[in-house]
Amino acid sequence: MSWEPVIGIEVHVELRTDSKMFCGxxxxxxxxxxxxxxPVCLGLPGSLPVPNRRAIEWxxxxxxxxxxxxxxxxxxxxxxxFYADLPKNYQISQYDVPVAHDGWLEITVDGAxxxxxxxxxxxxxxxxxxxxxxxxxRIHSAEATLLDFNRAGVPLVEVVSRPDLRSAAEARAYxxxxxxxxxxxxxxxxxxxxxxIRFDANVSVRRxxxxxxxxxxxxxxxxxxxxxxxxxxxxxxRQVDVLEAGGVLVQETRHWDEEAGVTRGxxxxxxxxxxxxxxxxxxxxxxxxxxxxxxxxxxxxxxxxARRARYRGLGVDPQTAGALVGAPEAFRRLFDEAVxxxxxxxxxxxxxxxxxxAWARREAVDPSTVAVTGAGLAELVAMVxxxxxxxxxxxxxxxxxxxxxxxxxxxxxSRDLLQITDRGAIESAVDEVLAEQVEAVQRYRSGETxxxxxxxxxxxxxxxxxADPRAVNELIRAKLDEA
Amino acid sequence: xxxxxxxxxxAARGLRERRFSSRELxxxxxxxxxxxxxxxHAYLTLxxxxxxxxxxxxxxxxxxxxxxxxxxxxxxxxxxxxxxxxVETTCASQILAGYHPPYDATAVRRLxxxxxxxxxxxxxxxxxxxxxxxxxxxxxxxxxxxxDRVPGGSSGGSAAAVAAGSALGALGSDTGGSIRQPASLCxxxxxxxxxxxxxxxxxxxxxxxxxxxxxxxxxVEDAIAILEAIxxxxxxxxxxWAGEVPDFRAELGRGVEGLRIGTVxxxxxxxxEPAVSEAVASMVAELEARGARVEExxxxxxxxxxxxxxxxxxxxxxxxxxxxxxxxxxxxxxxxTTEEMMARTRAEGFxxxxxxxxxLGTYAxxxxxxxxxxxxxxxxxxxxxxxxxxxxxxVDVLVSPTSPTVxxxxxxxxxxxxxxxLSDICTIPSNLAGHPAISIPIGLDDAGLPIxxxxxxxxxxxxxxxxxxxxxxxxxxFDARPTGVAP
Ligand SMILES: [Zn+2]
Numbered sequence: 030m031s032w033e034p035v036i037g038i039e040v041h042v043e044l045r046t047d048s049k050m051f052c053g054x055x056x057x058x059x060x061x062x063x064x065x066x067x068p069v070c071l072g073l074p075g076s077l078p079v080p081n082r083r084a085i086e087w088x089x090x091x092x093x094x095x096x097x098x099x100x101x102x103x104x105x106x107x108x109x110x111f112y113a114d115l116p117k118n119y120q121i122s123q124y125d126v127p128v129a130h131d132g133w134l135e136i137t138v139d140g141a142x143x144x145x146x147x148x149x150x151x152x153x154x155x156x157x158x159x160x161x162x163x164x165x166x167r168i169h170s171a172e173a174t175l176l177d178f179n180r181a182g183v184p185l186v187e188v189v190s191r192p193d194l195r196s197a198a199e200a201r202a203y204x205x206x207x208x209x210x211x212x213x214x215x216x217x218x219x220x221x222x223x224x225x226i227r228f229d230a231n232v233s234v235r236r237x238x239x240x241x242x243x244x245x246x247x248x249x250x251x252x253x254x255x256x257x258x259x260x261x262x263x264x265x266x267r268q269v270d271v272l273e274a275g276g277v278l279v280q281e282t283r284h285w286d287e288e289a290g291v292t293r294g295x296x297x298x299x300x301x302x303x304x305x306x307x308x309x310x311x312x313x314x315x316x317x318x319x320x321x322x323x324x325x326x327x328x329x330x331x332x333x334x335a336r337r338a339r340y341r342g343l344g345v346d347p348q349t350a351g352a353l354v355g356a357p358e359a360f361r362r363l364f365d366e367a368v369x370x371x372x373x374x375x376x377x378x379x380x381x382x383x384x385x386x387a388w389a390r391r392e393a394v395d396p397s398t399v400a401v402t403g404a405g406l407a408e409l410v411a412m413v414x415x416x417x418x419x420x421x422x423x424x425x426x427x428x429x430x431x432x433x434x435x436x437x438x439x440x441x442x443s444r445d446l447l448q449i450t451d452r453g454a455i456e457s458a459v460d461e462v463l464a465e466q467v468e469a470v471q472r473y474r475s476g477e478t479x480x481x482x483x484x485x486x487x488x489x490x491x492x493x494x495x496a497d498p499r500a501v502n503e504l505i506r507a508k509l510d511e512a
Numbered sequence: 513x514x515x516x517x518x519x520x521x522x523a524a525r526g527l528r529e530r531r532f533s534s535r536e537l538x539x540x541x542x543x544x545x546x547x548x549x550x551x552x553h554a555y556l557t558l559x560x561x562x563x564x565x566x567x568x569x570x571x572x573x574x575x576x577x578x579x580x581x582x583x584x585x586x587x588x589x590x591x592x593x594x595x596x597x598x599v600e601t602t603c604a605s606q607i608l609a610g611y612h613p614p615y616d617a618t619a620v621r622r623l624x625x626x627x628x629x630x631x632x633x634x635x636x637x638x639x640x641x642x643x644x645x646x647x648x649x650x651x652x653x654x655x656x657x658x659x660d661r662v663p664g665g666s667s668g669g670s671a672a673a674v675a676a677g678s679a680l681g682a683l684g685s686d687t688g689g690s691i692r693q694p695a696s697l698c699x700x701x702x703x704x705x706x707x708x709x710x711x712x713x714x715x716x717x718x719x720x721x722x723x724x725x726x727x728x729x730x731x732v733e734d735a736i737a738i739l740e741a742i743x744x745x746x747x748x749x750x751x752x753w754a755g756e757v758p759d760f761r762a763e764l765g766r767g768v769e770g771l772r773i774g775t776v777x778x779x780x781x782x783x784x785e786p787a788v789s790e791a792v793a794s795m796v797a798e799l800e801a802r803g804a805r806v807e808e809x810x811x812x813x814x815x816x817x818x819x820x821x822x823x824x825x826x827x828x829x830x831x832x833x834x835x836x837x838x839x840x841x842x843x844x845x846x847x848x849t850t851e852e853m854m855a856r857t858r859a860e861g862f863x864x865x866x867x868x869x870x871x872l873g874t875y876a877x878x879x880x881x882x883x884x885x886x887x888x889x890x891x892x893x894x895x896x897x898x899x900x901x902x903x904x905x906x907v908d909v910l911v912s913p914t915s916p917t918v919x920x921x922x923x924x925x926x927x928x929x930x931x932x933x934l935s936d937i938c939t940i941p942s943n944l945a946g947h948p949a950i951s952i953p954i955g956l957d958d959a960g961l962p963i964x965x966x967x968x969x970x971x972x973x974x975x976x977x978x979x980x981x982x983x984x985x986x987x988x989x990f991d992a993r994p995t996g997v998a999p
Contacts, residue, residue: 068615072835074608075595075617075714079750107831109877113850118834174850176839305877307886310720310828312750 034265036194037231042186042217049182050154051078062177070182072116077311084184087216088152089325092129094210095147103128105309114157124306127151136202146191157181197261209333232264244278250285260285264292343374352382357396366403376410400433409437416497422446449496459504462487515540516677520734524582534585538567541587545678548997552654554672556592558632566629582737584627589679591670592633595714603716604638604648607836607843607861617714619725619742626741634669638863640718643935647865656994661919664694670728671698675994681729687722689939692951696914696964699953701735702728706971707946708753711746717832719825722943732982736760763979769803774907778814779938784916787957792913795954798987811899821940823876823889830873897945912938914951914964950981954988
């Protein structure tokens with residue numbers, strides 16, 4: 030009997046607003062400890078929070094991008110727990126009325142598209158950072174703990190999916206799509222390595238066909254999409270092993286150990302999960318009325334899903350469309366400009382996602398500084414279609430264009446890469462070769478047709494490689510067959 | 513008579529007539545403190561140096577023609593749960609011993625901007641939790657009318673200071689009656705403004721949805737002068753009233769003719785000292801004689817207001833006081849782990865009443881109990897607001913005793929929290945509704961102890977509140993001075 034994994038993902042997104050969620054301190058990373066702090070984000074007695082309007086707009090953007098319903102009136106709650114890097118020993122968060130709820134996100138894995146439910150997206154504040162000295166950096170054996178409150182109070186959006194994901198690959202696709210959306214909105218740096226976007230997964234397994242949920246395990250500490258996928262795969266296998274051996278799973282939080290490739294139960298005792306939520310009395314309810322929502326919606330950029338659909342509509346195949354959606358913004362703009370200049374969308378998409386992306390990576394050049402223009406790209410594609418450039422010559426031309434050597438035609442000419450398109454010139458070259466290669470011509474006529482390849486090679490050599498080999502091939506066969 | 517016995521209004525006139533200087537005024541007040549503090553213990557910190565410096569500056573400004581208004585050069589006391597930049601702020605708790613805030617509370621800053629001279633920080637029940645100022649980690653404050661009795665609380669230090677003449681006015685905070693009840697017990701005027709009218713920024717929170725800063729003074733006019741200086745929108749407090757501040761003097765002097773005044777059925781009867789009930793009844797009769805239409809109004813939910821308050825306030829306090837953990841400031845008692853350090857710090861740093869309320873509040877918010885306790889208390893709060901609204905369809909203001917009793921002996925209620933909690937039975941409903949209320953002294957009982965009269969009004973109806981209060985004050989003609997401490 031087989032097992033079905035049930036997976037939900039919780040995502041924390043740090044917003045890159047100018048100031049923190051409830052005070053005027055700067056949001057910036059990599060600074061000396063405790064420089065961006067004030068009475069509010071340090072939780073000094075008497076200080077009070079004032080919400081950051083920009084952060085409210087940005088979480089609304091995220092909610093709209095995830096097809097959520099926006100609560101017209103949304104409420105902050107206090108989430109109570111004691112922790113040294115939590116200055117007030119409660120976190121201002123949201124409970125029963127989050128800013129956004131009941132949305133969805135589409136993912137495509139192995140050609141199959143599925144809609145994943147979004148339960149909610151709510152606003153909260155980040156904690157400070159603890160640095161444990163001695164004892165291997167672990168809290169329980171540390172000799173001392175240092176606290177840095179620069180991050181305390183940074184606006185944080187938590188997006189909670191429904192348990193709709195059924196494989197690690199789907200979970201990865203979901204996480205990537207979500208990251209692409211917040212990156213596109215420009216509301217977060219969305220860097221996994223720096224923790225500005227963090228993924229936790231809730232994993233359980235059940236007998237295929239069952240509607241019940243198994244015991245849920247939360248896994249943390251995955252800092253790449255690959256480790257998210259690996260961790261979930263490991264955890265699914267672990268749970269199946271335990272159950273098949275007749276064991277019982279415990280509801281717990283497990284840490285992903287990247288090096289060992291395993292999840293491990295945390296040795297610390299699970300704290301009580303009673304956070305004693307209650308309405309934050311220092312704040313009034315947030316009103317996000319229709320008009321404000323409309324203003325926010327009007328400012329939002331085109332999102333990945335919409336963009337992908339648009340590319341498909343232009344005739345780009347699904348895989349290339351997906352690659353183009355994930356391409357650097359400068360290259361996507363180049364695509365739009367080339368199409369506008371009349372280029373074939375499919376061909377341009379292939380050139381950008383195939384050649385140009387690789388070129389920029391190989392040359393370590395920032396995509397926004399590459400010298401290619403949309404019109405230039407359109408010209409290149411047209412020249413290839415007209416047979417003026419061979420595929421390999423076109424790559425050379427693109428290299429020249431990217432280096433700022435001029436338009437496609439200029440580069441083709443200066444690098445001497447144009448194909449001979451004059452049929453008369455090709456014909457006379459063919460005639461010369463056939464006249465010279467008497468023996469080969471006889472072999473062909475006696476049925477050894479594969480000798481055509483040799484003859485084409487001779488013509489190409491005679492033309493310095495600038496004739497279209499297909500045209501040469503056709504011409505040779507025609508001439509030999511008619512005689 | 514000493515300068516320390518002047519009202520703010522009298523002192524302001526004297527300063528402008530150059531009959532004395534702010535420095536002389538402040539010296540008189542500090543001298544009174546020197547005479548009385550050993551017995552009263554109204555202050556936790558007296559800032560002699562800062563006060564004299566501020567007084568000298570006020571004198572210079574006044575001499576050079578800069579007039580900041582009625583509080584310019586006036587010595588004012590500050591309850592020690594208001595943050596004062598560089599001046600120790602303890603909330604009368606061990607856990608904040610030695611804590612010097614890096615900033616001024618908005619109300620304190622506004623007082624300074626109005627030219628007032630802060631003379632020191634007054635004693636209170638620890639974190640404002642109490643009704644007698646006996647719950648101070650630094651010892652109780654005594655009542656200037658009778659040092660064997662409490663001054664009320666939690667703003668008992670502020671009340672005792674103003675009554676004794678070691679300040680001309682003071683700021684207190686009122687969560688369930690903490691300004692009005694001590695004002696009543698010390699023969700003063702005390703105002704709890706509409707919730708949001710005065711910024712709470714820099715007031716160390718007890719119960720955020722109920723706390724409000726307000727004045728204690730010798731006259732209604734003095735209280736208005738202080739409130740005028742501190743009221744108004746503050747962008748640092750998201751709950752502060754963003755609209756226009758009403759003109760507190762707009763209706764002064766209009767008397768009570770034609771006003772509809774309601775007495776509250778639920779705030780009378782058993783448990784009210786006869787002297788208090790009689791004094792209040794006779795004041796109501798006087799108001800009626802001056803043209804007010806008096807009617808008795810029943811607000812049935814007032815009977816459960818105390819219970820609701822003692823769930824909501826501790827619940828909020830349990831979170832508000834969580835930050836006192838020894839990690840960043842204040843007391844730290846070492847422990848083997850962070851958790852142990854926090855637990856020891858809190859166990860040693862908080863007094864028993866604070867611990868009682870934190871436990872009560874934590875319990876009320878806990879899973880499985882939330883709905884029966886905190887949730888239910890909130891529903892009661894809504895019903896109380898509805899009762900008020902219904903009453904205000906029939907009457908313009910409501911009146912009652914401020915406290916069921918006069919000042920009670922020190923130690924009488926310390927072993928009986930419920931008896932202590934009952935001290936606030938008349939004052940709590942206004943906090944739960946967010947409405948303004950005022951206590952005005954109307955007389956003395958046979959033992960020579962002051963009796964307070966409470967007037968309640970709808971939100972932002974301070975002009976009406978002060979109009980009635982001024983008339984009550986005029987009728988009472990209360991001009992007695994404390995007899996318990998010999999200056
Ligand atoms: Zn800050």
